[in-house]
Amino acid sequence: MSAPPAPPRVSLACLPTPIVKLERLSARFGVEVFVKRDDLTGLLETGNKVRKLEFLVGEALAQGADTLITCGTLQSNCCRAVAAVAARLGLRSILALRGDRPQSYDGNLLLGKLLGAEAVYCTPEEFGQIEGVFARLTDEVRRRGGRPYVIPESGATELGALGYLECAHEISQQVRQGAPAFDTLVITAFSGGSQAGLLMGKQLAGLSAEIVGIPIARPAGDVQRYVETTIRTAAARFGLRVEPPKTIHLLDGYQGLGRGTIRKEELATVVQLAREEGILLDPVYTGKAFLGFLDHLARDSKQFGSRVCFIHTGGVFSLFPFRDSLSRLLDGDPLVES
Ligand SMILES: Cc1ncc(COP(=O)(O)O)c(C=O)c1O
Missing domain, CATH: 3.40.50.1100 (Rossmann fold)
Structure with missing residues (x-):
């Protein structure tokens, strides 16, 4: 039986997105920490x-x-x-x-x-x-x-997940061109669709990195099931030789209060990365995930191997509606001169 035709794709994103090393964070944890700047896929179209x-x-x-x-x-x-x-x-x-x-x-x-x-x-x-x-x-x-x-x-469909299958190919190409061969790629998970795409791409692009998702709203069990189903559905619909891995790595416990309400530690993570590395996270998705990522690095800095890359999936515009809480946090911060 012949393979189904490749799904149509329209070129919209500014690709490939850069991979940058976080120098101070790397020095602090004694491992090389990188960010893939998918927050730079476009100005208005930015993010995953x-x-x-x-x-x-x-x-x-x-x-x-x-x-x-x-x-x-x-x-x-x-x-x-x-x-x-x-x-x-x-x-x-x-x-x-x-x-x-x-x-x-x-x-x-x-x-x-x-x-x-x-x-x-x-x-x-x-x-x-x-x-x-x-x-x-x-x-x-x-x-x-x-x-x-x-x-x-x-x-969040198997068709949408192909975007991150292609991202895995892009990373694999960047590694061939001199980017570090990461031990782990970490990504924020809402539905888990982006993680599912990366996991398919890992199998097809021959990436050796483990793929770790951090659920920021839904229970980890729901994300895991969604990832598995998406991979199976994509395999059947597009004729891909992929299957759900035995273990889907998820760092659980960083959902906080869901997507509507932000906790101080999540906002504080946004402020910390902005000051330490000049990179803006968003409070609703990537800020929560990065909090989980830092928390795990602090517990065992080698758990992601010696080279780990956080895929920054964007979301910066949702920072502004939190201006009141952010202003309070900044005013109470000794680093800010009054
Ligand atoms: C900024 C940002 N990061 C990550 C995600 C998670 O994407 P996914 O639903 O593919 O897990 C979303 C989606 O809502 C998002 O807006």
């Missing part, structure tokens, strides 16, 4: 989502879609990235958002609106039945003569 969107929007365009519909929280990175890509390609975008319309727009929502996305605000109950919301929105688009394409929350 645009890698997924290269495939999802590739399929949308192949189907003749003219309207992208997706969903997320008010500060969803995925929604902002979809709005940015839609604007770039001359498509419409509709964002189904969990929450009420705020008095003024901020962070990712401000950018989504600025980019021309239509926002539809959903109650938690409506958002819990998101398939119903998608059905209503797609019907409306069709009634107006449009052609909708739905992107599930976080671009």
